[in-house]
Each structure stands twice: as structure tokens, then as C-alpha cells.
Amino acid sequence: MKKALKEPHKERDDEARLKAASLLQEGTVVGVLGLRKLESHLEPYLFTTPGELEKLDTSGKYAIAMVARRLLQKWSSGDLAVVAHGCDERHLIELAKRGALDLDRVAVIGLACTKDEARECHCVRPYPQRVDAGVSIGDVDYLDHERLREMEDMSVFERRRFWTEAFNRCIKCYGCRNACPLCICEDCRLEESRWVRVGEIPPEYPSFHLIRAFHLADKCVGCRSCENACPMNIPLGQLHQLIREDIKRLFGYEAGRDVFEESPLLGDVENGPMGATADEL
Amino acid sequence: MSVGADIERIDDTSTGFTPTLAVFHCRWCLPDSDHVRSLLPGEAHADSVLLQLSCTARMEAEFAIKAFAEGYDGVLVLGCELGECHYRKGNLLALKRLSLLKDVLALSGINPERLGFYWVSPFDEAAIRSCINEFFEGVMNVGPFVSSTV
Numbered sequence: 001m002k003k004a005l006k007e008p009h010k011e012r013d014d015e016a017r018l019k020a021a022s023l024l025q026e027g028t029v030v031g032v033l034g035l036r037k038l039e040s041h042l043e044p045y046l047f048t049t050p051g052e053l054e055k056l057d058t059s060g061k062y063a064i065a066m067v068a069r070r071l072l073q074k075w076s077s078g079d080l081a082v083v084a085h086g087c088d089e090r091h092l093i094e095l096a097k098r099g100a101l102d103l104d105r106v107a108v109i110g111l112a113c114t115k116d117e118a119r120e121c122h123c124v125r126p127y128p129q130r131v132d133a134g135v136s137i138g139d140v141d142y143l144d145h146e147r148l149r150e151m152e153d154m155s156v157f158e159r160r161r162f163w164t165e166a167f168n169r170c171i172k173c174y175g176c177r178n179a180c181p182l183c184i185c186e187d188c189r190l191e192e193s194r195w196v197r198v199g200e201i202p203p204e205y206p207s208f209h210l211i212r213a214f215h216l217a218d219k220c221v222g223c224r225s226c227e228n229a230c231p232m233n234i235p236l237g238q239l240h241q242l243i244r245e246d247i248k249r250l251f252g253y254e255a256g257r258d259v260f261e262e263s264p265l266l267g268d269v270e271n272g273p274m275g276a277t278a279d280e281l
Numbered sequence: 282m283s284v285g286a287d288i289e290r291i292d293d294t295s296t297g298f299t300p301t302l303a304v305f306h307c308r309w310c311l312p313d314s315d316h317v318r319s320l321l322p323g324e325a326h327a328d329s330v331l332l333q334l335s336c337t338a339r340m341e342a343e344f345a346i347k348a349f350a351e352g353y354d355g356v357l358v359l360g361c362e363l364g365e366c367h368y369r370k371g372n373l374l375a376l377k378r379l380s381l382l383k384d385v386l387a388l389s390g391i392n393p394e395r396l397g398f399y400w401v402s403p404f405d406e407a408a409i410r411s412c413i414n415e416f417f418e419g420v421m422n423v424g425p426f427v428s429s430t431v
Binding site for chain 1 (some may be wrong): 342343346347349350374377378380381382384385386387388389390391392393
């Protein structure tokens with residue numbers, strides 16, 4: 001019993017190890033990026049020999065795309081395999097869209113999440129495009145509908161009260177930004193005194209959080225890394241989910257779905273805004 | 282998104298409310314800030330700022346967000362008619378960005394009436410005036426934007 005708890009996803013671990021080992025043996029990749037099990041916790045680790053792979057663990061939640069991006073940036077050549085959950089793969093896709101990462105250099109070892117994992121993350125798509133380890137449970141709907149509808153039913157004024165109260169808890173630790181694999185601007189607006197007052201907490205409403213929310217509006221894949229990182233329990237996941245629903249309603253766009261699907265806020269003006277062509281407007 | 286007859290008015294002393302506006306206008310259709318200022322209704326606060334953009338596509342969400350953080354009551358964007366952009370598609374990009382921003386503002390508790398964007402012809406001043414008036418009425422209706430610490 002104790003052993004089962006220690007290795008809750010043994011089968012999935014083994015499948016991932018097998019796939020990783022074969023990639024390493026083929027020599028197509030320089031290394032396999034995944035989570036390594038230590039005594040008390042997991043850490044991201046680059047596995048370069050099949051012998052190390054027994055330490056590979058698939059149970060943790062970690063925005064590993066961020067590490068993949070940094071590694072590939074450093075390496076002038078060589079491919080990388082990434083052990084990725086559905087959300088990790090969507091991160092990689094969004095990074096690739098913005099030229100921050102070359103998907104041709106990435107081999108994804110896809111992990112399907114279990115029901116419990118999906119529920120914990122309020123996920124709707126707990127699987128990557130190709131599943132290599134674990135069993136996909138298909139599309140689910142673990143969104144926190146009750147709270148989302150509650151927020152939608154609020155009047156603008158009530159929302160104002162709700163979010164000022166939440167944002168006023170902010171201690172400006174920048175955890176939300178640092179935890180987000182899609183926050184990739186070289187110079188962060190949130191550090192510039194022009195946009196956010198430096199050395200003051202809480203940040204003035206609405207600048208800090210709205211700037212971040214808008215920057216991520218067309219990138220966010222809903223992994224909730226920001227919410228998990230926040231020490232002050234600001235419900236950022238909810239804000240981003242609402243924005244994601246909105247961008248889907250306005251433009252029919254969903255981040256992380258397809259690497260060839262361009263963000264409506266960037267290019268593709270050929271088709272005009274909101275699906276109409278320029279001539280119709 | 283239904284915002285209904287939401288009133289953000291916190292104090293009811295707003296009878297003499299003169300909204301302070303941040304107006305961003307495209308240099309190709311409305312090159313002269315003073316001219317745009319003259320089109321604002323008389324009730325607009327004298328501290329309203331007028332800023333010329335090279336194209337409405339330059340209008341970043343941060344500009345509006347910063348204006349609200351500084352306590353402006355409304356943000357107005359005036360650009361060329363769709364299809365008439367000097368850079369061909371700048372205003373289409375702006376339209377998409379601002380439409381999304383409007384919703385993001387509404388979600389986070391800023392009345393979307395406070396953000397207005399209109400695509401105007403420089404040859405039809407009456408139409409420009411009516412656009413500005415429509416926006417202005419909306420801002421008057423939602424009242425002053427009270428700064429960060431409610």
C-alpha cells in the first residue's frame with residue numbers, strides 16, 4: 001500500500017521511461033527533459049543516459065516548457081525530448097508561435113493525465129496531441145463553473161469590488177510572472193516605472209494585473225501556474241479562464257490548439273476582425 | 282456580456298461631473314490635437330489629454346490601463362475608417378485589440394463604456410462629433426472613475 005502511494009503513476013512512469021530510453025538510444029535527441037525524483041521532491045532534470053531514467057517521474061506538475069525554451073536557447077544545435085503533459089505541450093506550441101522555441105528541435109513524450117490530476121487543475125483537455133504514456137481520459141470539464149458563473153453574473157461594480165479586494169492583497173512578488181512559461185518578454189513592463197509604480201505595494205488598480213492579463217490574453221493556455229504560484233491566493237486562474245472564454249467567443253481562437261493557428265491579435269488581418277473580411281466592414 | 286444599467290458612481294456628489302478624458306487620435310485622419318479638443322463637449326474637463334498616434338495600431342492596451350490607473354474617467358480612440366488606414370490594416374488590428382480590451386476591462390470591473398473607439402472620416406465633422414458625444418454620454422452615465430483604493 002505504502003509503495004503504491006510512493007509511485008502513484010507507476011505504469012505511466014514506465015511507459016515514459018521506455019519511450020525516453022528508446023529516443024536516447026537512437027541518439028536522435030541530446031537529452032530528455034523531465035522531472036527527476038529526489039528524496040523529498042521533484043526537480044526538472046535533463047536525462048542524458050538511459051541508466052538515469054529510473055529516476056524519471058511523471059506525477060509532478062511543473063511548467064517544464066520554460067526550461068525547454070532556455071535549454072534550446074543555449075544549445076546552438078541538438079534536439080531535445082520533453083516529457084510533457086497536455087498543458088506543457090500547449091505551452092511549447094504557444095512559444096513556437098512566437099518564435100521563442102523551435103518545435104522541430106523538440107520531441108514530445110506525451111503524458112495523459114489521470115482524472116484526479118485533471119480535476120485538480122480544473123482542466124478540460126488533460127492530454128497532449130499524441131499520448132505516449134498513460135491512458136487518455138478524453139475531453140473533460142473540470143472547470144469551476146460555479147465560481148465562473150458567479151463572477152459572470154456580477155455587475156461591473158461588484159466585479160470592481162471583487163478584483164480590487166483581490167489585487168490589493170498583491171505583494172508584488174512577481175511569482176505569477178516568473179511561474180508563467182509564456183511570460184517571455186525580454187523587458188517586462190511590470191518592472192518599468194512608466195507602467196507600474198516601483199517600490200509600492202499593493203500595485204495601483206488596475207495597472208499591474210490588467211497589463212499582465214492582457215499580455216497573456218492570447219497566449220494563456222489555462223495551466224494555472226500563476227494561481228498556484230500566488231502566495232496571496234489571488235484567483236488569477238479564474239480571470240484568465242474568463243478571458244480565454246471571451247477570446248474564443250470574439251475570435252473563435254484558442255491558445256495552444258495548433259501551432260499554425262495565428263493569434264487574432266497579431267497577424268491574419270486578411271480575414272479582418274471577428275471573422276468578417278475587410279470589404280464587408 | 283450584460284452590464285445593464287451599471288452605475289459605478291460611489292458618491293452622489295457627481296452632479297457637476299466633468300469627465301477627464303484621455304483621447305488618442307490617429308495622425309492621418311485627425312492630425313491636429315487642438316482641433317480634436319475643440320470637438321469635445323464643453324463638459325469635458327480641461328485636464329483632458331489629447332495624444333496623437335502614428336496609427337491606432339500603436340494604441341496599446343497599457344495606454345488605456347495606465348490612463349485608468351492615473352484616474353482618467355474615459356479613454357477615447359479615434360482612427361481612420363476601416364479600409365482607409367494609411368498603413369492599410371492598422372486600424373483593423375486596433376479594432377481587434379480594443380474589442381478584447383473592452384471585455385477584459387468589463388471582466389475586471391471597469392465599465393466598458395469608459396473605453397470608446399470610433400473609425401471616422403476627416404471630411405465628416407458632424408459624424409465625428411456625434412461619435413464623441415455618444416462616448417461622452419456613456420462616460421457621464423457611469424460617473425467618475427474612483428481611484429484604486431475603493
